[in-house]
Amino acid sequence: MKSKNIFSQDNHLIYILVTDICNVNCDFCMCNNKRKRDNLIVRGIVKDNLQELTSKCKLIGISGQGDPIFNQNAVFDILKICGRNKQFELITSGNIPQKKFMIFIKNMEEIVKNNGSFLRLRFSLDRHHLSKITHNHFLWLINYFLKEEPSHLELMFRSITTDKDFVEKYVSKELEKANLSFKLENLNAIKTKLIINNKSFFICYQSIVNPTNYGIKDKYDIGTYVDCLEKKYRKDFTLGYICAGEKPGLDITINPNGDVLFYGIETEVIGNINRERVSYERITQFVTNSPAHTNLVLIPFKKILSKLRKDVEFSKSIDRTNNPYWIIRNLSVINKKKLYSILGNIKESET
Numbered sequence: 505m506k507s508k509n510i511f512s513q514d515n516h517l518i519y520i521l522v523t524d525i526c527n528v529n530c531d532f533c534m535c536n537n538k539r540k541r542d543n544l545i546v547r548g549i550v551k552d553n554l555q556e557l558t559s560k561c562k563l564i565g566i567s568g569q570g571d572p573i574f575n576q577n578a579v580f581d582i583l584k585i586c587g588r589n590k591q592f593e594l595i596t597s598g599n600i601p602q603k604k605f606m607i608f609i610k611n612m613e614e615i616v617k618n619n620g621s622f623l624r625l626r627f628s629l630d631r632h633h634l635s636k637i638t639h640n641h642f643l644w645l646i647n648y649f650l651k652e653e654p655s656h657l658e659l660m661f662r663s664i665t666t667d668k669d670f671v672e673k674y675v676s677k678e679l680e681k682a683n684l685s686f687k688l689e690n691l692n693a694i695k696t697k698l699i700i701n702n703k704s705f706f707i708c709y710q711s712i713v714n715p716t717n718y719g720i721k722d723k724y725d726i727g728t729y730v731d732c733l734e735k736k737y738r739k740d741f742t743l744g745y746i747c748a749g750e751k752p753g754l755d756i757t758i759n760p761n762g763d764v765l766f767y768g769i770e771t772e773v774i775g776n777i778n779r780e781r782v783s784y785e786r787i788t789q790f791v792t793n794s795p796a797h798t799n800l801v802l803i804p805f806k807k808i809l810s811k812l813r814k815d816v817e818f819s820k821s822i823d824r825t826n827n828p829y830w831i832i833r834n835l836s837v838i839n840k841k842k843l844y845s846i847l848g849n850i851k852e853s854e855t
């Protein structure tokens with residue numbers, strides 16, 4: 505059994521999914537079957553748990569199995585209770601009327617400014633979201649960041665496919681219509697820099713999940729996409745931890761119902777923050793007691809994939825899934841026992 509000292513004490517990433525409500529109704533949404541109108545309420549034991557867990561995190565992500573704009577109280581509470589000088593990011597499609605969206609952004613800005621924290625806003629921008637949203641804030645956001653230059657906020661765009669051409673054409677058309685001169689700089693296969701008036705906005709691309717279910721073909725296969733991630737993070741890509749550091753952290757997701765799971769390895773519920781105390785000590789213990797989880801966290805994902813691909817059924821599912829954060833979840837639905845057996849028996853020495 506691995507010693508718990510191999511894991512970092514504070515190099516973790518946490519994704520807090522504050523709601524499962526969304527009004528966009530994307531065809532490919534992986535959370536459509538999860539809509540129970542669950543909202544995280546940040547008080548009592550939930551607040552205590554979040555304060556303790558986030559105190560050990562390098563990055564605190566706020567998202568949803570829906571859109572966090574539909575549980576704004578939880579968003580504001582999380583920004584407030586995590587203490588000072590924190591690094592946050594929030595993922596949204598912003599599909600609410602502009603005035604309400606503006607108030608939401610300004611409220612968040614005020615909280616992070618008061619706390620000396622920093623919030624990166626990751627705004628959805630791709631063919632699939634744009635075809636469904638009814639409130640489009642792209643130009644408003646650009647203008648707001650150009651004019652107000654909020655010191656504690658960053659605006660970044662996220663595309664859930666690697667279809668750069670579509671996004672770049674859309675951005676060019678909208679900015680030309682608004683008479684804004686701009687430059688698009690290709691940084692790498694999954695990142696572009698948009699420069700307007702010496703101000704930069706990054707556009708990041710990810711591979712779409714389960715593309716064949718929707719008759720879509722993504723630009724990169726899974727191996728090429730993992731190569732892109734390794735270049736982006738400048739380290740081997742492993743599922744357990746994103747933040748580079750001396751020792752691996754343990755990245756977790758908290759679902760709107762309070763369940764705690766590993767980010768990208770959502771096969772087991774580690775605990776529930778509504779009902780019990782969940783600490784990083786407990787999470788570390790869980791990993792060290794599970795050879796499958798330990799290997800997933802420590803062994804580069806490309807090596808894990810090559811082992812899993814030896815099984816024909818799993819190999820087909822890996823190709824179908826196409827996105828590294830959903831592969832283990834999907835394989836565990838096919839055959840969890842087989843999955844854990846393969847994962848648990850991978851020896852670091854043979855990889």
Ligand code: SF4
Binds near residue numbers: 526528536571597
């Ligand atoms: S915006 Fe996100 S959560 Fe909402 S339906 Fe689309 S993919 Fe699902």
